[in-house]
Amino acid sequence: MKKKLIVAGTAWMLALAAAEPVALDPFPQWKVPQGWSATPEQLECRFTRWSAVSADLKIPGAGVCRLEFQYRTPGGTGTPLKIRLDNQMSAAYPATEEWSVASLYFRTGGPCRLTLIAEGKSPYTLQIRQPRLELLTEADCRKFRLDAGKGVAGFRTMKGEPHRVVATEDHIEEGMAFQSRGKGARELRSVELPVQPGRKYRLSFWVKGTPGSFRAGVDGGWLPDTRYWAFLQTKPVSNEWKKETLEFTLPGVDAYPVLKRGLLSCRFAIPAGQEEFLLKDVELEELP
Numbered sequence: 001m002k003k004k005l006i007v008a009g010t011a012w013m014l015a016l017a018a019a020e021p022v023a024l025d026p027f028p029q030w031k032v033p034q035g036w037s038a039t040p041e042q043l044e045c046r047f048t049r050w051s052a053v054s055a056d057l058k059i060p061g062a063g064v065c066r067l068e069f070q071y072r073t074p075g076g077t078g079t080p081l082k083i084r085l086d087n088q089m090s091a092a093y094p095a096t097e098e099w100s101v102a103s104l105y106f107r108t109g110g111p112c113r114l115t116l117i118a119e120g121k122s123p124y125t126l127q128i129r130q131p132r133l134e135l136l137t138e139a140d141c142r143k144f145r146l147d148a149g150k151g152v153a154g155f156r157t158m159k160g161e162p163h164r165v166v167a168t169e170d171h172i173e174e175g176m177a178f179q180s181r182g183k184g185a186r187e188l189r190s191v192e193l194p195v196q197p198g199r200k201y202r203l204s205f206w207v208k209g210t211p212g213s214f215r216a217g218v219d220g221g222w223l224p225d226t227r228y229w230a231f232l233q234t235k236p237v238s239n240e241w242k243k244e245t246l247e248f249t250l251p252g253v254d255a256y257p258v259l260k261r262g263l264l265s266c267r268f269a270i271p272a273g274q275e276e277f278l279l280k281d282v283e284l285e286e287l288p
Contacts, residue, residue: 019066019134022059030055045118045126047080054115057133059108064141064194067104067114069131071153072096075124079156084115091191093153094162095124100151105136105194107262144193146266146282148176153191154282160186160270168280171206171241177280180270186277190266192221193284197259198252200287203266204245206280209237214277215269216246218284220259229256232267237277247287 027038031054036045043053059065073080076095083091083104093102106112118126146154148165157163161182168177180186195201203218217232231248253260266284270277 019136019140022057022065022133022135024057024131024133025055041129043116043126043128047076047118047120047124047126050117050119052084052115052117054113057112057114059111059133059135061135062107062109064105064107064136064138066134066136066140067106067131068101068134069103069128070099070101071126071128072099073124073126075122076120076126077122077124077162078120080118080120080124081126082117082119084117086112092156094156096152098151100153102151102153103191105141105192107194141194142286144284146178146190148178148280152178154178155188155190158187158189160184163188166278168241168278171208171280173281175280177206177208177278178282180268180277180279181275183272183275185272186270188268188270188279190282192263192265194262195250195264195284196262196286197250197256200247200249201264202245202247202285202287203283204243204285205282206241206243207235207237207278208239208241208280209270209277210274211238212271212274213237214271214274215267216244217267218248218264219267220250220256221261221263221265223258223261226258227256229258230267232269237274241280 026040027043032038033051035051036053073095074097079092080095081093085106091104152165155178163178163180165176166179168175213234213236215232216235219230233246235244
């Protein structure tokens with residue numbers, strides 16, 4: 001039977017059960033082209049043109065996996081780091097001057113090929129360190145948090161100025177938040193998170209910013225010639241921190257075949273004129 005591969009990326013997952021470690025080859029054993037360097041501690045690319053490194057993931061069986069690593073892209077812009085699993089483009093991560101923790105979640109029937117791709121329009125440096133691969137249980141996949149304390153990798157800016165992370169001393173729990181600023185309309189879209197069709201979920205988050213309203217919700221991604229699914233609500237925002245929630249039941253794949261991917265992204269659409277938008281502790285949780 002042909003192996004099917006479904007992927008998702010996220011900043012990190014709140015583990016609820018023990019995951020099984022899967023050994024990774026050291027960086028010097030990866031397929032490293034000219035322009036890259038590899039030591040046991042770090043991969044580095046001095047980017048001048050498109051290039052990629054790859055490695056075989058020796059996953060012992062079928063299941064949901066998490067690949068976690070740290071990266072930074074001094075001098076980079078846009079989404080300079082992309083990931084492909086086998087022949088499927090799987091995730092893209094935003095530029096960051098500071099170390100950021102990124103994770104890639106995917107379903108697989110066994111071993112597969114991982115490719116890390118450096119892209120861009122001008123020179124920059126890409127550095128990657130501390131990779132870790134784990135095979136997860138179903139319980140591991142019931143609650144996710146997009147934590148700004150781990151860096152920018154939990155979201156991509158799909159429209160408008162790039163987001164960043166900032167300290168939130170005025171929040172009851174302090175910590176860090178994702179910040180989007182600008183006079184025009186903006187949109188943030190999270191990395192994809194594993195879900196199960198037919199189950200009920202809650203999306204929750206803290207928000208603060210220029211008084212007004214915004215759209216928050218989730219969508220099931222895209223497949224050619226299939227019906228698109230999304231769930232969005234309009235929420236208020238003020239200059240005081242407030243926790244917002246929305247609950248939804250993910251439809252079945254008969255009504256929306258795109259949901260057979262088993263992946264969701266969280267979305268936040270910010271209208272023009274709302275110059276500052278702060279987002280903290282975004283959680284997607286499966287409900288009983």
